[in-house]
Amino acid sequence: MTSTRLGLFGLFFLSVILFGFWLEEENPHKTEDGRIIIEYWDKWSGAEREAMQELVDEFNRSQDEIYVKFLSVSNITRKIMLATAGGMPPDLAGVWAADLPVFATQGALTPLDAYALEYGIAPSDYLPSIWRQLVVHDHLWGLPTTPATNALHWNKDLFRQAGLDPERPPHTIAELEAYNERITQFDDQGRILVLGHLPTEPGWWSANWSFWFGGDVWNGHDTLTADSEANRAAMNWIASYPERFGPKPLLGFRQLSGVFASPENPFFRGRVAMVLQGPWMYNFIQNFAPEDFNWGVAPFPALRLEDYGTSLVETDCIVIPRGAQHPELAMAFLDWLQQPEQLERLCLGQLKFSPLAEVSPDFYRKHPNPHIRIYRELAESPLARSRPQILTFNEFSSDMGSVIDNLVRGEQSPAEALQELQARQAALFDRKHTQWEKVSNARLKEWSSQ
Amino acid sequence: MTKYEKRRLRLGLLFISPWIAGFILLSLYPLLSSAYFSLTDYSVLSKPVFTGLDNYHMLMEDKLFWQSIWNTVFFAALSVPINLITAIFLAVLLNFNLPGKKVFRTLYFLPSLVPMVCLGVLWQWMLNGQIGLINQMLSPFCEAVNAVLGTAISPPNWLADPAYAKLGLVLASMWGVGNATVIFLAGLQDVPRSLYEAAELDGCNFWQKTRHVTLPIISPVIYFNGIMGLIGSFQVFAVPYVMTNGGEGPGRSLLFTATYIFNKGFQAWSMGYACAIALILFLIILTLTLLATYASERHVYYAGK
Numbered sequence: 001m002t003s004t005r006l007g008l009f010g011l012f013f014l015s016v017i018l019f020g021f022w023l024e025e026e027n028p029h030k031t032e033d034g035r036i037i038i039e040y041w042d043k044w045s046g047a048e049r050e051a052m053q054e055l056v057d058e059f060n061r062s063q064d065e066i067y068v069k070f071l072s073v074s075n076i077t078r079k080i081m082l083a084t085a086g087g088m089p090p091d092l093a094g095v096w097a098a099d100l101p102v103f104a105t106q107g108a109l110t111p112l113d114a115y116a117l118e119y120g121i122a123p124s125d126y127l128p129s130i131w132r133q134l135v136v137h138d139h140l141w142g143l144p145t146t147p148a149t150n151a152l153h154w155n156k157d158l159f160r161q162a163g164l165d166p167e168r169p170p171h172t173i174a175e176l177e178a179y180n181e182r183i184t185q186f187d188d189q190g191r192i193l194v195l196g197h198l199p200t201e202p203g204w205w206s207a208n209w210s211f212w213f214g215g216d217v218w219n220g221h222d223t224l225t226a227d228s229e230a231n232r233a234a235m236n237w238i239a240s241y242p243e244r245f246g247p248k249p250l251l252g253f254r255q256l257s258g259v260f261a262s263p264e265n266p267f268f269r270g271r272v273a274m275v276l277q278g279p280w281m282y283n284f285i286q287n288f289a290p291e292d293f294n295w296g297v298a299p300f301p302a303l304r305l306e307d308y309g310t311s312l313v314e315t316d317c318i319v320i321p322r323g324a325q326h327p328e329l330a331m332a333f334l335d336w337l338q339q340p341e342q343l344e345r346l347c348l349g350q351l352k353f354s355p356l357a358e359v360s361p362d363f364y365r366k367h368p369n370p371h372i373r374i375y376r377e378l379a380e381s382p383l384a385r386s387r388p389q390i391l392t393f394n395e396f397s398s399d400m401g402s403v404i405d406n407l408v409r410g411e412q413s414p415a416e417a418l419q420e421l422q423a424r425q426a427a428l429f430d431r432k433h434t435q436w437e438k439v440s441n442a443r444l445k446e447w448s449s450q
Numbered sequence: 451m452t453k454y455e456k457r458r459l460r461l462g463l464l465f466i467s468p469w470i471a472g473f474i475l476l477s478l479y480p481l482l483s484s485a486y487f488s489l490t491d492y493s494v495l496s497k498p499v500f501t502g503l504d505n506y507h508m509l510m511e512d513k514l515f516w517q518s519i520w521n522t523v524f525f526a527a528l529s530v531p532i533n534l535i536t537a538i539f540l541a542v543l544l545n546f547n548l549p550g551k552k553v554f555r556t557l558y559f560l561p562s563l564v565p566m567v568c569l570g571v572l573w574q575w576m577l578n579g580q581i582g583l584i585n586q587m588l589s590p591f592c593e594a595v596n597a598v599l600g601t602a603i604s605p606p607n608w609l610a611d612p613a614y615a616k617l618g619l620v621l622a623s624m625w626g627v628g629n630a631t632v633i634f635l636a637g638l639q640d641v642p643r644s645l646y647e648a649a650e651l652d653g654c655n656f657w658q659k660t661r662h663v664t665l666p667i668i669s670p671v672i673y674f675n676g677i678m679g680l681i682g683s684f685q686v687f688a689v690p691y692v693m694t695n696g697g698e699g700p701g702r703s704l705l706f707t708a709t710y711i712f713n714k715g716f717q718a719w720s721m722g723y724a725c726a727i728a729l730i731l732f733l734i735i736l737t738l739t740l741l742a743t744y745a746s747e748r749h750v751y752y753a754g755k
């Protein structure tokens with residue numbers, strides 16, 4: 001009797017497992033009308049997702065072979081890495097170009113060189129400052145979607161109230177600080193009411209301040225130079241804030257910063273007059289700033305006048321993860337998306353500028369952001385910079401954020417902070433670099449043969 | 451072992467097999483594999499390369515690792531006793547036979563139902579140095595002290611000042627004290643009335659009854675809540691992660707060991723290194739649990755023993 005029960009028990013478990021396999025078999029990656037399903041993950045949500053969804057729908061309507069299934073996925077970098085490691089990546093994934101060095105050297109991506117050749121996609125089709133971010137170790141890993149540059153955004157009314165010309169933004173760091181002194185106001189208890197500028201507001205580019213001081217944080221090849229002259233100058237500049245405004249008032253000011261995407265944003269509320277920001281600000285200003293908000297966009301001031309026009313160019317891009325089930329079909333969609341008509345519609349929908357070398361005259365006419373040409377000109381400039389292609393960028397950036405936080409609180413000297421950071425990050429950088437050197441020959445050979 | 455006993459054993463094993471399978475697959479295997487990965491250079495996508503004790507050598511020299519251990523120990527040392535005492539205190543209050551006691555019990559338990567992420571966001575605002583509720587409550591007190599003593603004290607900038615950030619988190623952790631309170635309450639209701647009556651006949655006052663009757667009888671519950679609190683506080687992650695918007699707090703004062711494991715494993719993709727930290731955290735928790743068990747052996751009373 002007991003053995004019969006045991007047998008029935010075992011049979012039940014076996015049938016559950018077989019049911020699981022059957023479910024897997026029932027999902028042949030095809031639609032009911034026989035089209036092959038291409039899975040595409042991207043990080044966008046809200047209006048940005050809508051803009052891509054419209055294009056995907058249009059592509060799907062035109063197709064009898066491919067069906068693109070578009071999914072909005074949060075924390076996409078982590079999820080793609082884990083899905084690829086688990087052998088179930090999507091066919092296409094939207095990531096940031098800054099992630100490409102890590103993804104590529106880890107072997108998480110399919111090189112696109114052969115596809116680019118097949119579809120006639122050439123570097124000259126794109127802005128050089130965009131294209132170079134898609135190439136890691138001389139191989140192409142992604143194709144761009146929506147780029148951005150960062151620039152000075154200023155509140156013209158606060159300029160006017162401080163007796164400054166609202167149409168003339170500062171060009172140098174010295175000018176920026178002179179404006180800062182004029183605009184900043186304290187209340188009778190020593191609290192900051194309005195601040196001209198604060199590097200931690202919003203402080204999204206902690207690792208890149210050296211650009212506006214004429215340098216970088218690595219030698220472009222194999223050495224980290226966080227304690228370079230330029231980065232030292234940048235950190236000295238940041239450390240001057242608590243000296244001039246007091247660490248405690250600055251702390252209080254930062255505590256009231258509020259959520260970025262809300263009417264509490266200190267720039268929209270007129271609590272800070274000048275911020276380093278990007279083209280997405282137009283959308284947020286429309287949604288959260290007062291109706292009569294009067295703002296301008298210009299290059300961010302540089303230490304030396306000859307570096308005025310420097311900006312950080314970033315781009316979203318689409319990659320084909322390694323192990324994708326249908327890379328050829330995924331590339332067919334990607335090529336369709338790269339056509340000027342589609343790409344410009346996407347950039348318009350997401351209020352960005354076009355990454356293509358040629359832009360149709362209609363694009364600027366249709367674009368709602370009156371300042372869009374400035375962002376584009378910054379990306380066209382020879383002074384356009386991109387994030388260092390280092391394998392420890394995430395850690396470096398977070399460490400720089402902590403250093404800057406310490407400096408603004410007046411808790412550490414820039415020299416000491418940078419010395420510690422350089423020692424810590426150089427050890428991590430060297431370790432990753434050595435690991436890469438060990439496998440680089442095999443990887444480069446493998447990529448060239450694909 | 452007789453045939454009957456063997457059959458009973460087989461049946462017993464069969465019935466606990468789902469748990470055994472779960473334990474092996476979800477606890478033992480991850481534990482053993484992370485012990486192995488901690489001896490390798492592993493980045494999830496590429497094959498792990500055996501590097502011996504390299505990760506552990508690096509950890510010993512890693513200032514941030516030691517800071518994360520210090521932050522975690524500091525937080526645990528403060529939050530575990532404070533939460534235990536608060537939970538016992540609330541349980542004793544809720545044990546009084548008052549009208550509407552069921553409503554009070556529900557009210558005190560309700561906050562522990564708030565999800566961790568909501569709790570993080572909520573306390574981010576509660577602890578805001580300028581407009582937070584906590585400082586709004588402290589301000590009149592500070593003003594009164596200043597008026598009397600002529601000082602110039604002001605409420606702290608909880609989450610922006612390294613000296614107060616962890617204290618702020620301890621305060622936030624008290625929000626979840628309802629769970630422990632309910633367990634203590636169940637323990638309190640198990641204390642035989644006869645013992646109190648005997649104590650009263652001997653002339654004991656409230657404090658003496660609490661010290662010599664209540665606390666010894668509920669000592670297994672105190673031990674259980676203490677151990678669970680210890681483990682929970684050593685694994686603290688979600689609330690500070692949300693409170694700092696994924697950061698490490700001012701001056702890295704909210705960089706806890708679990709946060710550091712997450713950062714190393716899923717942001718830097720140094721999974722081998724993260725496994726080494728996780729294993730050290732596991733050993734610390736294991737040692738402290740064993741120590742607590744050993745130290746409390748003579749002080750915990752089990753009626754069934």
